[in-house]
Amino acid sequence: MSKGLKAEKEKCTGCQLCMLVCSGTHVSKFNPSESRINVEDKFPEPGEFKLNYCLQCDEHPCVESCPVEAIVFDEGLGIYVVDKEKCTACGACVEACPYEGCWLDPSGTYSIKCDLCGGTPQCVEICPKGVLKR
Amino acid sequence: MADGYTGKVLRVDLTSEKIATEPINREWAKRFIGGKGLGARYLFEELKPGVDPLSSDNVLMIWTGPLVGTMVPLTSRYVVITKSPQTGTFLDSYAGGYFGPELKYAGFDGVIIKGKASKPVYLWIKDGKPEIRDAKNLWGKDNFKTEALIRKETGESHARVASTGPAGEKLSLIAGVTSDLTRNAGRGGGGAVFGSKNLKAIACRGTMGVEVPNIDEFVKMSKEMLLKDVVENPDHAGSITDGTPIIVDMSQNAAILPTRDWSSGEFEGSAEINSDAIKTRVLVRRKACMGCGLACGSWSKARKGMFKGASTEGPEYETIGLSGSNCGIKSIEAIIKFAEECDKLGLDTMSAGSVTAFAMDLYERKILTKKDTGGLDLKFGNEEAFAKMPAMIASREHIGDALADGSKRAARKIGKGAEKLVIESKGSEYPAYDPRGSIGMALAYATSDRGADHNRAWPVAQDAYGSGDPWNPDGKAAICVEDNTRTSVKWSFIFCDFYAVSFKNMAKYYTAVTGAPADEESLRSIGKRVWNLTRAFNAREGFTRKDDNLPERMEKEPLQSGKTKGKAVPRADFEKMLSEYYKLWNWDDQGRPTKQTLQEAGLGDIVGKLPYLK
Numbered sequence: 010m011s012k013g014l015k016a017e018k019e020k021c022t023g024c025q026l027c028m029l030v031c032s033g034t035h036v037s038k039f040n041p042s043e044s045r046i047n048v049e050d051k052f053p054e055p056g057e058f059k060l061n062y063c064l065q066c067d068e069h070p071c072v073e074s075c076p077v078e079a080i081v082f083d084e085g086l087g088i089y090v091v092d093k094e095k096c097t098a099c100g101a102c103v104e105a106c107p108y109e110g111c112w113l114d115p116s117g118t119y120s121i122k123c124d125l126c127g128g129t130p131q132c133v134e135i136c137p138k139g140v141l142k143r
Numbered sequence: 144m145a146d147g148y149t150g151k152v153l154r155v156d157l158t159s160e161k162i163a164t165e166p167i168n169r170e171w172a173k174r175f176i177g178g179k180g181l182g183a184r185y186l187f188e189e190l191k192p193g194v195d196p197l198s199s200d201n202v203l204m205i206w207t208g209p210l211v212g213t214m215v216p217l218t219s220r221y222v223v224i225t226k227s228p229q230t231g232t233f234l235d236s237y238a239g240g241y242f243g244p245e246l247k248y249a250g251f252d253g254v255i256i257k258g259k260a261s262k263p264v265y266l267w268i269k270d271g272k273p274e275i276r277d278a279k280n281l282w283g284k285d286n287f288k289t290e291a292l293i294r295k296e297t298g299e300s301h302a303r304v305a306s307t308g309p310a311g312e313k314l315s316l317i318a319g320v321t322s323d324l325t326r327n328a329g330r331g332g333g334g335a336v337f338g339s340k341n342l343k344a345i346a347c348r349g350t351m352g353v354e355v356p357n358i359d360e361f362v363k364m365s366k367e368m369l370l371k372d373v374v375e376n377p378d379h380a381g382s383i384t385d386g387t388p389i390i391v392d393m394s395q396n397a398a399i400l401p402t403r404d405w406s407s408g409e410f411e412g413s414a415e416i417n418s419d420a421i422k423t424r425v426l427v428r429r430k431a432c433m434g435c436g437l438a439c440g441s442w443s444k445a446r447k448g449m450f451k452g453a454s455t456e457g458p459e460y461e462t463i464g465l466s467g468s469n470c471g472i473k474s475i476e477a478i479i480k481f482a483e484e485c486d487k488l489g490l491d492t493m494s495a496g497s498v499t500a501f502a503m504d505l506y507e508r509k510i511l512t513k514k515d516t517g518g519l520d521l522k523f524g525n526e527e528a529f530a531k532m533p534a535m536i537a538s539r540e541h542i543g544d545a546l547a548d549g550s551k552r553a554a555r556k557i558g559k560g561a562e563k564l565v566i567e568s569k570g571s572e573y574p575a576y577d578p579r580g581s582i583g584m585a586l587a588y589a590t591s592d593r594g595a596d597h598n599r600a601w602p603v604a605q606d607a608y609g610s611g612d613p614w615n616p617d618g619k620a621a622i623c624v625e626d627n628t629r630t631s632v633k634w635s636f637i638f639c640d641f642y643a644v645s646f647k648n649m650a651k652y653y654t655a656v657t658g659a660p661a662d663e664e665s666l667r668s669i670g671k672r673v674w675n676l677t678r679a680f681n682a683r684e685g686f687t688r689k690d691d692n693l694p695e696r697m698e699k700e701p702l703q704s705g706k707t708k709g710k711a712v713p714r715a716d717f718e719k720m721l722s723e724y725y726k727l728w729n730w731d732d733q734g735r736p737t738k739q740t741l742q743e744a745g746l747g748d749i750v751g752k753l754p755y756l757k
């Protein structure tokens with residue numbers, strides 16, 4: 010069973026509060042492009058929201074793809090997280106992930122990937138429509 | 144400085160192609176916050192009085208506010224500020240969606256545009272770096288294609304775009320500014336000002352974020368407020384379950400739903416165009432603006448019939464009232480098609496619906512014929528003809544040429560008694576609340592700073608939709624004054640209309656974001672300052688009491704059925720409300736702020752710039 014976030018995307022309204030709170034808590038400013046979850050508005054067609062975030066998938070090809078072993082297992086959370094210090098922003102994980110689960114931060118210095126806020130994901134707490142679950 | 148503002152304003156001269164970044168006027172930001180107030184102060188300073196709004200001398204601005212782009216709920220808005228080509232007044236027209244926050248993430252609180260480009264251009268802003276780009280390939284394209292093309296050309300799939308459609312290019316005075324496909328700064332003709340400057344769009348992409356003091360506390364407060372003051376606030380129940388279409392039934396019950404060009408307040412087809420019709424027939428999903436926990440919007444799609452496949456966000460109450468019942472249209476699908484066309488072509492759905500209803504009325508009265516309509520049988524309720532009207536208006540073909548300038552100018556051009564039938568104030572078509580069943584709305588429309596409007600004062604909430612007496616003129620002026628004050632503050636932050644936010648909580652947000660103290664009293668004085676400023680702007684342009692008008696039909700043509708049977712707006716009551724309103728604001732008998740009033744409102748610095756005070 011994967012340990013990542015789960016989403017019922019049909020309920021999503023595109024408010025991006027998840028992105029605002031994620032950036033607010035991770036990088037101390039409101040900056041959706043630095044959020045670990047990304048909600049894309051796809052209108053007029055297909056007329057839906059696409060939610061991108063790390064699923065913590067069982068295969069985790071991102072881990073194997075990383076040439077400097079920057080994606081490390083967090084024993085406490087039981088998930089793979091990016092070690093910002095080790096990451097060289099080569100983008101191999103971004104290529105490897107089949108789910109658009111990680112990406113480089115806008116300044117291109119490290120790979121962004123959901124870390125479940127250390128156990129209490131802020132996006133899950135804030136989502137006003139109950140889209141996100143841990 | 145982490146205080147919500149980016150601290151920067153972008154200044155563009157399209158004639159000389161000069162672009163400069165300058166610091167925001169901090170003193171004005173303290174006195175006017177942002178949005179409406181700050182924009183009004185800049186416009187008052189930078190626009191010469193008497194300028195033709197479609198000339199290169201007009202100033203076009205986009206403003207945000209200190210909370211825009213933060214986590215504070217329902218503040219993701221921007222405002223287009225300019226001199227309105229439709230009304231000749233101050234114009235502030237707002238849109239939600241994602242564009243406002245993106246402009247701030249791209250580094251700017253506001254953009255000030257002057258001059259006129261020699262050929263079509265658009266303004267591209269990426270992370271603090273502005274650029275004027277060629278828009279040859281965009282000219283003539285609809286708003287949806289424009290967004291897609293700009294994203295392709297810049298390689299930024301997340302770029303946000305505020306553009307004018309073909310209607311604005313053709314200088315239609317009812318052309319708005321469209322962003323995020325379906326979000327419109329619709330009213331007042333801002334799209335025509337874009338067009339007159341050869342400016343197709345302002346597009347931006349920002350990854351710089353917005354900073355606030357004490358972010359951890361700020362996040363905590365925002366989360367609490369989102370839950371307690373937004374999601375669980377009983378005043379927001381209707382916005383969560385239905386959005387504005389919930390008002391259709393309320394207006395129908397109060398018999399103030401504009402029907403067949405204001406000839407009735409009840410529409411026999413209201414059940415085909417109300418919120419239930421949307422929910423059961425066309426709703427795809429609910430849609431929010433950035434940072435909003437309500438999601439009042441509905442993404443809707445026509446699933447069958449002649450308009451199968453048409454989609455829009457909404458339609459909203461104003462669109463339903465003015466282009467639905469007012470055109471005798473009994474099909475929510477037809478209204479969706481009309482709204483989709485308006486969004487693509489860049490027409491304000493309110494005015495486009497109103498002028499279509501007006502043209503239908505003239506057609507039924509045989510003032511217009513098939514010769515004028517390009518062969519369309521423009522009877523009330525003819526869905527096929529109705530759906531073709533936005534294209535006819537935007538392209539200025541046939542009668543569309545006259546209608547593109549709004550119903551007041553169209554009536555003058557058409558003549559044959561059409562002038563007496565128009566429902567407008569200062570040239571702006573009435574919103575969808577018939578004052579004959581809520582006479583305070585006649586005052587609200589007449590005294591709105593941008594021409595007939597429901598977002599400056601909304602007394603109908605307290606009578607036709609509440610328990611007050613809709614026909615007693617007493618107390619209506621006081622309601623309008625209070626609403627003017629409150630909305631002036633809300634539109635300066637910029638909060639969404641649907642946030643029933645108290646002065647106390649606005650003060651709390653203000654302090655959280657700027658670090659400066661605020662309370663109800665300090666915000667009220669800002670509200671009064673802003674409302675006096677826009678009134679002074681209009682007075683400087685020559686507006687006086689006679690312009691705070693009541694359309695003749697509201698006075699002389701009583702409604703025929705239901706709760707409003709036999710009701711009109713007596714002229715004497717209207718004048719009484721108006722005099723009382725001026726008195727409450729301490730304005731002169733022409734409705735102009737006096738020297739003393741301006742000084743008390745903290746506007747002493749503009750007194751010397753008002754010829755009527757000399």
Ligand code: SF4
Pocket residue numbers: 062063064065066067068069070071072089105106107108109110111122
């Ligand atoms: S980033 Fe992608 S590949 Fe890696 S664990 Fe998450 S979902 Fe799997």
Ligand code: SF4
Pocket residue numbers: 020021022023024025026027028048135136137138139140141
């Ligand atoms: S907070 Fe919830 S509803 Fe809003 S964008 Fe995120 S997942 Fe969607």
